Amino acid sequence: MGVKIEIFRMMLYLSFPVTMFWISNQAEYFEEYIIKRKREIFPVHEEAQRKELEAFKERMRLRKEERMLKSLSVNSEN
Incomplete structure (x- = not known):
């Protein structure tokens, strides 16, 4: 009985992260949540914000x- 329960536990321990990885990497999930959220945070139509x-x-x-030129001029003087 001990081996069967250990096999079950190992399957459970391995299947949970694999399942979560598979679910989170679905293209529909990515489009629906990540890209929509990005568009909410960084709107495409705001010209003033883009220029800023x-x-x-x-x-x-x-x-x-300027910092690079300053450091080059200091180094060339030495």
């Missing part, structure tokens, strides 16, 4: 370039 985000990205890129 692009301006922020550009400012961050310029700041990074």
Whole structure:
């Protein structure tokens, strides 16, 4: 009897994560929940928000370039 219950427990322990992985990776689930939620958070039609985000990205890129140039100029002086 001990071997049968151990086999049952092992099947239960392995089937739960495999089942959850299979359910969560269904294309319908992904489309229905993940993509809709992303569109709620980041609306496609908001032009002002998109422009603001692009301006922020550009400012961050310029700041990074300035830091890199500054570090290169310090290193070249040494």
